Amino acid sequence: DADVTQTPRNRITKTGKRIMLECSQTKGHDRMYWYRQDPGLGLRLIYYSFDVKDINKGEISDGYSVSRQAQAKFSLSLESAIPNQTALYFCATSDSHSYQETQYFGPGTRLLVL
Amino acid sequence: QKEVEQNSGPLSVPEGAIASLNCTYSDRGSQSFFWYRQYSGKSPELIMFIYSNGDKEDGRFTAQLNKASQYVSLLIRDSQPSDSATYLCAVNIRNSGNTPLVFGKGTRLSVIA
Numbered sequence: 001d002a003d004v005t006q007t008p009r010n011r012i013t014k015t016g017k018r019i020m021l022e023c024s025q026t027k028g029h030d031r032m033y034w035y036r037q038d039p040g041l042g043l044r045l046i047y048y049s050f051d052v053k054d055i056n057k058g059e060i061s062d063g064y065s066v067s068r069q070a071q072a073k074f075s076l077s078l079e080s081a082i083p084n085q086t087a088l089y090f091c092a093t094s095d096s097h098s099y100q101e102t103q104y105f106g107p108g109t110r111l112l113v114l
Numbered sequence: 115q116k117e118v119e120q121n122s123g124p125l126s127v128p129e130g131a132i133a134s135l136n137c138t139y140s141d142r143g144s145q146s147f148f149w150y151r152q153y154s155g156k157s158p159e160l161i162m163f164i165y166s167n168g169d170k171e172d173g174r175f176t177a178q179l180n181k182a183s184q185y186v187s188l189l190i191r192d193s194q195p196s197d198s199a200t201y202l203c204a205v206n207i208r209n210s211g212n213t214p215l216v217f218g219k220g221t222r223l224s225v226i227a
Contacts, residue, residue, distance in 0.1 A: 033214060040122075042219030043158070043202070058214075090157055094215075100146045100165065101206055103215055105157040 003027045004106035006091050012112045013081050021076045021109050023091030032074035033092040033103065034058075034066060036085075043090070049074055050096065081113045117141075118205050120218035129227050133190040137203030137218055140184070146206035147179055147186040148215065151199045158202055161188070193225045 004025045013019050023032065034046040035058075045058030047066040055066060063085060067075045078085055091106040117140040127133045135149075146165045150158035164170045164177040164186065176189040186205075190197055200220040207213050 040219070043217045045214060048214050088155070100148075100163050101215075102148065102160055102163060103204070105159070108155075108157050110155075 002107065004091060004093055004104055006089075006106040006109050008109060009107065010110045012114065014114050015082055017081050019078050019081055019111075021078075021089055021091075021111070023074045023076070023106055025072050025091075025093045025106075027093055027095070027104060028071075029093035029095045029104075030071060031094045031096055031101075032068065033094075034064075034074065034076045035090045035092065036060065036087040037090065037108075038087050046076065046089075078113075083113045086111060086113045118203055118216050118218040120201075120203050120221045122219060123222040124224050125221055126224045126226055127193050129193060129195060129225055131193050133193045133197065133223055133225070135188040135190075135201050135203075135221050135223065136185060137187065138185045139203075139205045139216075141205070141207050142181075142184065144181075144184075144205045144207050147177070148204040148206070149175075149177060149186075149188045150202040150204060152202060152220065153199045161201075190223075193223075195225050195227050198223055198225045 007022045033048045035043045044060050049068045065077045089109045092103040094101045094103045119138045148163045149161045152158040164179045170177045174191045178187045200222045202220045203218040204215040
């Protein structure tokens with residue numbers, strides 16, 4: 001079973017709709033992240049959470065919100081989707097007690113906003 | 115601004131050759147360095163990490179770190195077509211407190227059979 005799961009894996013939505021992307025992990029890690037990836041732009045950090053009560057904006061948080069429902073769950077919401085939010089979205093986790101603090105990625109959600 | 119720079123490529127090497135991927139970083143407080151491989155449409159997967167100056171070898175992969183010159187490289191020996199992917203360099207800046215990894219934009223490697 002995958003340690004970091006994302007649902008849905010693919011989503012098509014229309015401009016103006018609210019959608020939620022979900023991430024769950026069984027790794028027991030305390031830190032979780034949301035990234036988007038666009039061709040040629042690399043991974044860009046949207047939001048990150050270092051524990052259940054800690055939420056931080058990344059470099060491109062406008063138009064997004066997050067919820068850390070439990071240590072194992074971190075959801076990303078697009079309040080009113082727009083076409084330029086079409087991208088590949090990744091969730092990642094890391095363990096702050098590990099010196100290297102490697103990030104482990106989920107399989108990704110491909111989002112298309114029409 | 116903490117930056118991690120990589121040549122976007124594509125870097126083309128013949129099968130069996132050594133592929134050399136480079137990464138430079140701006141913050142001298144950087145502590146840990148990671149190489150991820152990402153196939154098209156897939157998620158990044160960790161190849162290896164390094165935090166001490168010098169070389170670290172794992173199978174066909176060798177990471178090299180030079181903190182004085184602020185660069186980290188990844189060598190892939192006996193390159194195979196299956197190594198064709200984008201390679202992401204990431205840096206952990208521990209000295210600045212709670213900061214997520216900073217990723218480079220990646221270098222696309224193409225191994226020609």
